[in-house]
Amino acid sequence: MISHLFKNGIIVTVNPDREIFFHGAVAVKDDRIVEVGPTEAMEAKYTDCERVTDLEGRVMFPGFVNTHNHLFQTLLRGLGDDMVLKDWLETMTFPAATNLTPDDCYHGAMLGLMEGIHSGITTNVDYMYPHPREGLDDGVIKAMRELGIRGIFGRGCMDTGIQYGVHPGITQQKDDIEKGVRDIFERYHNCDNGRIKIWVAPAAMWSNTRETLQMLWKVTNEYKSGITIHISETEFDREAAKGIHGLWDIDAMIDMGICGPNVLMVHCVHLTDEDIEKARKYDLKISHNVCSNMYLSSGVAPIPKLLKAGVTCSLGVDGAASNNANDMIELMKNTALLQKCATRDPLSMSAEKVVEMATIDGARAIGMENEIGSIEAGKKADMVIFDPYECVKAVPLHNPCSTLVYSASLKNITDVYVDGRAVMEKGVILTVEDEKTELRAAQKAAEELCVRGNITNRLEGHKWNDTYRKYERQ
Secondary structure, X not given: OEEEEEEEEEEEOOOOOOOEEEEEEEEEEOOEEEEEEEHHHHHHHOOOEEEEEEOOOOEEEEXXXXXXXXXXXXXXXXXXXXOOHHHHHHHHHHHHHOOOOHHHHHHHHHHHHHHHHHOOEEEEEXXXXXXXXXXXXXXXXXXXXXXXXXXXXXXXXXXXXXXXXXXXXXXXOHHHHHHHHHHHHHHHOOEOOOOEEEEEEEOEHHHOOHHHHHHHHHHHXXXXXXXXXXXXXXXXXXXXXXXXXXXXXXXXXXXXXXXXXXXXXXXXXXXXXXXXXHHHHOOOEEEEOHHHHHHOOOOOOOHHHXXXXXXXXXXXXXXXXXXOOOOHHHHHHHHHHHXXXXXXXXXXXXXXXXXXHHOHHHHHHOOOOOOOOOOOOOOEOOEEEEOHHHOHHHOOOOOHHHHHHHHOOHHHEEEEEEOOEEEEEOOEEOOOOOHHHHHHHHHHHHHHHHHHOOOOOOHHHOOOOOOOHHHOOO
């Protein structure tokens, strides 16, 4: 007996042959996919099912993989507009980070992950770099576990960089960092049927000493885990890394021996051709954060060049304080359009490639390509159902990848499964008692955090941006 048979759907497998079954079915037993094939043959074979879902022509995609996020920043949505990265960090993000509580982290994570579920994200990499007090990690991981998503929690840190703007209230000593990292590995790594994994996530090369970075790399490999780090988001990152380590950030990282397929570099906007060759040589992975890069005017990452070199590129929403969303649908469209605009080449980024970046390439970026990222026999049953009729702009549907990337909205994502378990059905998240109650709790937490951090650019404290008023006709 199988647990669940999905039939009569358009199944976008993203398997090695990139098969699409236009009258397809998927058989699931417990947390694994058993078989994928034509509906007629699958119905005849699997007559004994606990549950049958008729997709009625809806589309099934592999669950989307978000390879970079700062979930606590969901509480800061809309407060960081129109700032360069350095000002954004010093005037808004760091003041909030120094005042975080475990409850803040829980509510921020619940809000961000719920939004992600509505956009089809089944796997989320969180990057928690501030630790001004104990228990913050637990708040984020609690939300991941309760909501039932697949989560990688990146335990971040900073132990230097005050001269470049790092707030002293969120720096730690190397020994304290190691203690915290080992503790979180021991308590959570591979818990909940392997759904929750722990990585290390030093904030940047310029905000960590050589000794701390090498310690983190040692711990990473002890636990057979991964490391993720911001690299070359801006020219400032490169210059600051040179000030601390005497080398550009990617060169400093490689010089310390931190290189290999379990290294996920985030942003990589300002890579040179030589840097791209190093990424290829050491099989370094990339998390492309297009919305954040546009929002902070960081620049355009050379994704087509990286892809041509054979470097794995995935997608990350980044924190909602530098994106204002945790929306994979929006992210996919911007990923395609910005590259077409920047290169003036309509062939530079196809809808199909963007879907790969959101699925199998995302899985490959976190070392899980044999477990998730495609709809294939033996893989985890992480799947998303897309209904074109839930939003007028998604009709007519001719090419499912094109419709997803260019014409979709959150409304089109109706059902989300992780480990074969329904996390959302018919647009309602099943793993929370009431979504609106969670939204109100997050609003309250955000308001209180702003008070503690003396962040005034909200409601009555907000001032209209009048940059262009002087150009108005009188």
